[in-house]
Amino acid sequence: MSGLLVLDRAATLAALDPGRLMDAVARALVAVADGTASAPPRIAALAPNGLLGAMPGHVPGLGLAAKLVSVFADPGRPGRSSHRGVIALFDADDGRPLAVLDAEPVTAWRTAAVATHSALALAGPGPVVVVGTGAQARAQVGLLAALRPADPVTVAGRDPAGVRATAALHPAGIAADGIEAAVRGAATVYCCTGATTPVLHRDWLAPGTHVSSVGGSHGPELDAATVRDAALFAEWPGASATPPPSGAHELQGLPADRTVTLLGSVLAGAAPGGHSPGALTVFKSTGHAALDVAAAHVVHATATGRFRRGG
Incomplete structure (x- = not known):
């Protein structure tokens, strides 16, 4: 052709x-x-x-x-x-x-770009943590390294060798000893895992933390309490309105009064964005x-x- x-x-x-x-x-x-x-x-x-x-x-x-x-x-x-x-x-x-x-x-890099936009629009200043060591976590660390190479990024996961290798992709990368300890001090958490059960828990998250969850295709990355307490954002309405795998496990069965704001509306100025001290925010990516x-x-x-x- x-x-x-x-x-x-x-x-x-x-x-x-x-x-x-x-x-x-x-x-x-x-x-x-x-x-x-x-x-x-x-x-x-x-x-x-x-x-x-x-x-x-x-x-x-x-x-x-x-x-x-x-x-x-x-x-x-x-x-x-x-x-x-x-x-x-x-x-x-x-x-x-x-x-x-x-x-x-x-797929990996456009997902990392979406997650990064959510943090730029919703997160406050402070430590950045990437949870995961697979292809999506590596793409996220690689994009952050390309965009802001001087800003430290901590990598956490269950595979110590994978954590070290992923952190090495960033000139200011730091390998964490454990997920909970890293997340407890974070302002932004990129959750990039293949989890089938939650790897992030509400009591680990400080007031004002932003969580960008892009994994969990086969189950929830985030626990129900995190979703309950957070202002919720997604790429498209189907993230909460359709069942997995097109919709997000974490956003199924939300109460009728819960709103999921589209990230594109925030970027366009049609919906509120910006960081609110003390407010927990969650962006849940399902792809589009x-x-x-x-x-x-x-x-x-x-x-x-x-x-x-x-x-």
């Missing part, structure tokens, strides 16, 4: 420019919140040992793309799963296929096709030199 760009994992990752990714993801979040992004409900085909999901989306000014992602149990890591796939980017004006990208780095569109746009534009040409 003439003109189709095909990028493997290394080339896709190399084209994920952090600053441009942050800008594009913010635009996508705002488009989700104001209803201008188009993304149908997720669908999946079930196989004996996993599933193949499809996530198409369109974001005005960013493009048209679809992600195909397989989620299968990882025999080498009991209790964890692999997420592998591709993203196909199309011309939004005439439908021409433009690029095929590796979905794994795109618009975010894949945003990241694919950045990868394609970077790889083809569009940004250098001012496009």
Whole structure:
């Protein structure tokens, strides 16, 4: 197919420019919140040992793309799963296929960008902790290192060797001895685990802490008390209105009077943001096709030199 760009994992990752990714993801979040992004409900085909999901989306000014992602149990890591796939980017004006990208780095880095936006919009100053040592935690630490290399980041987890390796990705990274001790002193906690039961507990969190939870695809990362006491934020209404895996485990069955504010509304100035001393805030990410569109746009534009040409 003439003109189709095909990028493997290394080339896709190399084209994920952090600053441009942050800008594009913010635009996508705002488009989700104001209803201008188009993304149908997720669908999946079930196989004996996993599933193949499809996530198409369109974001005005960013493009048209679809992600195909397989989620299968990882025999080498009991209790964890692999997420592998591709993203196909199309011309939004005439439908021409433009690029095929590796979905794994795109998913990890666009998720890290969303989590970082939540902290920038909602967290106060103070220590930053990343909980986890897997692919998503590594992407989160890598993005923070690219954006603010001088600001210390503490990494905590249950695997000491993994904690040290993940902390080493940041020039000011610190390896913590345990999750609870690290979280108790944090202003911002990025929770990036494959947990099936809570790894973060309400009594560990100081007044005013911001929690950005992006893991927990197979169960809750946060306990019910944390969710009960926090102001809640998400990428899209379905995070609380649809069941897992499209919705968040932590946001199921909320009382009728609980509000989940869209992060894009905060970024657009249509909903209150900013840090309130003493107020606990939780951003719960479940992912959204618009975010894949945003990241694919950045990868394609970077790889083809569009940004250098001012496009």
